[in-house]
Amino acid sequence: MKFSKSFIPTLKEVPNDAVVTSHVLMLRTGMIRSLGAGIYSFLPLGYKVVKKISEIIREEMDAIGGQEFHLPALNPKEIWEETGRVEAFGDILFQIKNRDYVLAPTHEEIVTYHARKALKSYKELPQIWYQIQTKFRNEARPRSGVIRGRQFLMKDAYSFDSSYENLDSSYQLHDGAYRKIFDRCGLKYFVVGASSGAMGGSGSEEFMVKSDAGEDTVAYCESCGYAANVEVASSKVSPKERDAESKTIYEISTPNVKSIDELCVFLKIDEKECAKSRVVMHDNKVVLLLMLGNDEVNETKIESILGGTVRPAHPEELKEITGADAGSIGPVGFNGRILADLRLKDANNLYSGANKNDYHIGGIDLARDVKNIEYVDLRIVKSGEGCPKCNKMLDVFTAIELGHIFKLGTKYSDAMGATFLDENGKENPLIMGSYGIGVDRVMACFIEQHHDEKGIVWDKTLAPFDIHLLALNLKNQTIAETSEKVYKELQDAGFQVLFDDRVDAGAGFKFNDADLLGMPIQVIIGEKKMKEGKVEVKIRKTDERFDVEIEKLIEFLKALD
Ligand code: ATP
Ligand code: MG
Numbered sequence: 001m002k003f004s005k006s007f008i009p010t011l012k013e014v015p016n017d018a019v020v021t022s023h024v025l026m027l028r029t030g031m032i033r034s035l036g037a038g039i040y041s042f043l044p045l046g047y048k049v050v051k052k053i054s055e056i057i058r059e060e061m062d063a064i065g066g067q068e069f070h071l072p073a074l075n076p077k078e079i080w081e082e083t084g085r086v087e088a089f090g091d092i093l094f095q096i097k098n099r100d101y102v103l104a105p106t107h108e109e110i111v112t113y114h115a116r117k118a119l120k121s122y123k124e125l126p127q128i129w130y131q132i133q134t135k136f137r138n139e140a141r142p143r144s145g146v147i148r149g150r151q152f153l154m155k156d157a158y159s160f161d162s163s164y165e166n167l168d169s170s171y172q173l174h175d176g177a178y179r180k181i182f183d184r185c186g187l188k189y190f191v192v193g194a195s196s197g198a199m200g201g202s203g204s205e206e207f208m209v210k211s212d213a214g215e216d217t218v219a220y221c222e223s224c225g226y227a228a229n230v231e232v233a234s235s236k237v238s239p240k241e242r243d244a245e246s247k248t249i250y251e252i253s254t255p256n257v258k259s260i261d262e263l264c265v266f267l268k269i270d271e272k273e274c275a276k277s278r279v280v281m282h283d284n285k286v287v288l289l290l291m292l293g294n295d296e297v298n299e300t301k302i303e304s305i306l307g308g309t310v311r312p313a314h315p316e317e318l319k320e321i322t323g324a325d326a327g328s329i330g331p332v333g334f335n336g337r338i339l340a341d342l343r344l345k346d347a348n349n350l351y352s353g354a355n356k357n358d359y360h361i362g363g364i365d366l367a368r369d370v371k372n373i374e375y376v377d378l379r380i381v382k383s384g385e386g387c388p389k390c391n392k393m394l395d396v397f398t399a400i401e402l403g404h405i406f407k408l409g410t411k412y413s414d415a416m417g418a419t420f421l422d423e424n425g426k427e428n429p430l431i432m433g434s435y436g437i438g439v440d441r442v443m444a445c446f447i448e449q450h451h452d453e454k455g456i457v458w459d460k461t462l463a464p465f466d467i468h469l470l471a472l473n474l475k476n477q478t479i480a481e482t483s484e485k486v487y488k489e490l491q492d493a494g495f496q497v498l499f500d501d502r503v504d505a506g507a508g509f510k511f512n513d514a515d516l517l518g519m520p521i522q523v524i525i526g527e528k529k530m531k532e533g534k535v536e537v538k539i540r541k542t543d544e545r546f547d548v549e550i551e552k553l554i555e556f557l558k559a560l561d
Contacts, residue, residue, distance in 0.1 A: 001465070003500040008045050010513050020213040022444035023145030025456050029517050038142025038150030045517070046443075048464040050153065053185060053442050054132050056461070057155045060181045064173040066128040066157055071110050073134055077102050079109045083415040094136045094150075103136035108412050108434055111158040115430055116418035122162040125420065125430075126170055130157035132439060144213040146440035147400060153440050159433040162422060167407055167431045171203060174405045174435045178207055182402065185442055186459045188449055189402060192218055192227040207403040207437075209445045214398035221387035221394055231300035234377055235394055236386030240272055240292055240347040247349050247363035249332070254360045258327030260294050263351060263360060275344060275352040275364070277329040279313040279321065282306045286313060286321050289378060290331055290340040292347075296380040305339065305376055322355045329353040331370045332361055338370060341378040400445055403437040456518030457541050460561070465498040467557070468519035470510050472526040474503045483525045486535070486553065490523070493554045515540065521557065 009030040017034075018024045026032045031046025042050055058068065077100040080086045086093060086102070094103040104110065111129055119127065135154045142150050159170035182189050193205030208218060208227070219233035220226070228234075257266050260274050271293030278289045278297060287306065289297055302310050315325065321336070322329050330353035331338055344350075348365035366373055383396040413419065413429035422428050443462070450457045460466060467490060471483035487499045498519060500510050507526070514522050524536040529547060537546045537556065548556045 001498050003498060004502050006045075006498075007043060008517070009043070010516060012512075018145065020144040020147065020444075020448075021451060022147065022213070022447035025447050025451055025516075026145055026444065029456060032146065036150075038139055038148065040146050040149060040151075040440075045464050049443050049462055050439060052462050052464075053439050054153075054155070056184050057132065057181055057437060057439070060177040060184075061128075061130050061155070061157060063180075064128060064177045065126075066130045066177075069111075069129050069131040071104070071107050071131055071133060073104050073136065075102050075104050075110060076100060079113050083109055083112075083412055085109065092137050092139065094138050104133075105135055105137045106154070106434075106436070107131070107133070107156055108158065108408070108432075109416070112412040112416045112418050112430075112432070115160055115413070116416055119160055119418070119420055119430060122420055122422050125160055125162045126166055127160045128157060128170060128173070129160075130155060130435075145444060147213055147444045148215070149440065152438060155437040155439060157435040159435070161431045161433075162420065162428070164409075164431060167409075167433055170433050171405060171407055174433070175205065178403055178405060178435075178437070181437065182207060182442075184461060185446060186450065186461060187402070187442070187445060190218075190220055190225065190227045192229055192399075203407045205405050206401050207405075208399040208401055209449065210397050211400045211445065211448050212398060213444075213448065214400040216399050216401060217396060218399045219381050219394045219396050221390060221392055223392035224387060224390040226387050226389040226394075230380055230396060231298065232304075233381045233394075233396075234388045235379075235381040236388055236391055237343065237379070237381075239343045239345055240350070242346055243349050246365040246368060249361060249363045249365075249369055251354055251356075252351075252360050252362055253358065255358045257358070257360070267351065267360075267362075269351060273349065273351055275331065275340075275347070275350045275366075277331060277334075277353055279318055279326075279329060280310045281313050281317065282310045283308060286317075286336040288329070288331060288334050288336060288338045290338060290344060290352075290373075291378060292341060292343040295341060295343065295378075297378055298380045301376075301378055302339075305378075324353065324355045324357050327353065328355065328357045328359060330355055330361055330364075331366070331373065332364055334370075338373045339378060340366065340373050340375050342375050343379070345375045400441060400448075401438075402441055402445055403435070405435045406433060408432040408434050451518070454512070455516035458518045458520055460520050463496075463519050464517075465496045465519045466521065467495050467497045468514045468517065468522045469497050469499045470514055470522060470524045471499070471501060472507045472510065472524065474501060476527060479525055479527060479530060482530060482550065486523065486525065486550065489554060490557075493558070495557065521560065523553070523557075 011028045014024050015027045032040045132155045142148050161167045189207050189209050191205050217230040219228050257263050260271050260276050264271050276291045280287050346367045350364040351362050354361045385394050387394050410429040418430045419427045474480045490497045522538040534547045537548050
């Protein structure tokens with residue numbers, strides 16, 4: 001491809017609405033342009049990469065027996081009503097105003113619709129159906145470029161099996177395919193998951209990459225590979241040691257002391273001697289949550305322990321239930337359910353609120369002074385704590401989800417009545433799995449991981465072109481002729497070449513563009529070296545440079561592979 005005839009609108013400046021590196025670089029390299037919040041046009045250079053990623057995905061999905069579909073993005077709403085997901089998706093679902101259609105945010109309903117009509121016998125199972133299709137989600141905060149778009153490309157796959165055992169196999173096949181896909185794409189990723197229960201049907205794993213642009217926070221152990229969303233992560237962290245002797249309980253006047261930090265300063269004590277209380281409402285019942293020091297409560301853990309939603313008690317409720325305002329609440333004398341974090345198990349000589357404004361209590365022995373206390377893991381884990389598996393150091397950071405594999409079980413087949421006849425002629429719901437990869441996200445994440453201050457650094461696998469050929473002074477007749485000849489020879493040898501043949505662009509300008517666009521190899525044709533019958537070959541990743549005889553160029557480049 002000749003640069004002079006291509007539409008590659010590179011930008012020198014950083015566009016001011018872009019913050020995340022991949023977003024900046026995709027705009028600057030002319031791979032994408034914004035059309036509205038969360039809506040992007042892929043320009044030719046960007047679309048080349050999308051196609052390369054899609055091809056890798058196709059190859060690996062076909063290798064596990066996947067069959068490619070192309071399902072409509074425009075879906076009759078009534079199908080979505082069968083599963084109740086019009087409500088479940090809420091505002092995320094794009095609905096067509098004057099028609100009963102929705103724009104598909106995913107395709108479980110549609111594959112189940114087809115499976116219900118078509119898959120009738122165990123003999124037709126298993127099936128793996130996939131597609132690479134545009135999805136629509138009215139994301140509340142589209143940002144970070146294509147990482148969170150309102151329209152984006154997803155590879156979504158669905159498996160149909162006759163037993164949970166077979167679902168396990170389909171799931172494993174996808175797990176393997178995903179690893180191959182992300183490895184081939186050159187991504188450094190890790191897998192976060194809840195392993196499936198004994199009965200299967202509930203396992204789910206997320207393939208993630210570490211990134212400041214991420215909206216998920218994960219705890220990861222470099223040493224053993226333990227990875228979990230902080231919502232469910234646990235860690236090894238020392239409990240409050242129980243002192244040999246318990247003091248007697250006593251009340252302390254603590255005027256205007258509200259936070260743990262203020263209490264520590266006021267009493268000259270350590271935060272590890274304090275138990276912090278929070279009151280929440282669950283099903284109209286009050287629950288007191290007790291944490292050591294400034295440990296933070298993990299909302300997801302609370303909700304899974306209590307089941308259902310939980311909300312903080314309002315100030316009036318607090319006053320009515322405890323007799324005090326937030327900051328003076330404590331477990332002693334508290335009338336209701338108490339959940340304490342495991343770090344506090346049977347701790348003694350603690351300070352906590354007295355359920356009386358401006359007072360605290362010291363010398364609390366939880367085993368002695370607080371009845372009906374339940375000890376559970378309530379904490380949000382922090383960086384530097386011990387890995388729950390190997391005890392080495394956990395790292396907590398933000399990450400982006402690249403892909404997701406999920407054992408759906410019979411959620412959709414039950415709701416939509418998609419059944420098959422088993423070996424005994426008995427009707428059973430199809431057992432399903434669902435598996436997604438964000439294609440645009442793979443591209444953005446690659447760039448997040450492979451760039452330097454000058455621009456993108458592509459690997460051969462995803463690079464839009466193998467070689468960036470730069471001819472420096474095309475007004476020079478010999479250079480013009482030689483570079484045309486080299487361009488042709490490289491193409492004949494099977495290389496994909498972007499030939500910067502712009503006559504009026506200066507050398508510096510061309511070098512900058514080549515580094516920004518980031519093809520793995522640059523072949524530079526300039527007057528000085530050409531006089532010796534040579535060209536310069538530059539490796540973008542390492543900045544290594546070689547002077548290569550023109551006659552031996554193809555041979556040299558082939559050897560680099
Ligand atoms: P997230 O938590 O990031 O919103 P999700 O859990 O909603 O992701 P899934 O429904 O599992 O995502 O979709 C499968 C894949 O599609 C994701 O792993 C991700 O790579 C991609 N994806 C999801 N939402 C978007 C989006 N708004 N823009 C780009 N890609 C997306
Ligand atoms: Mg989402």
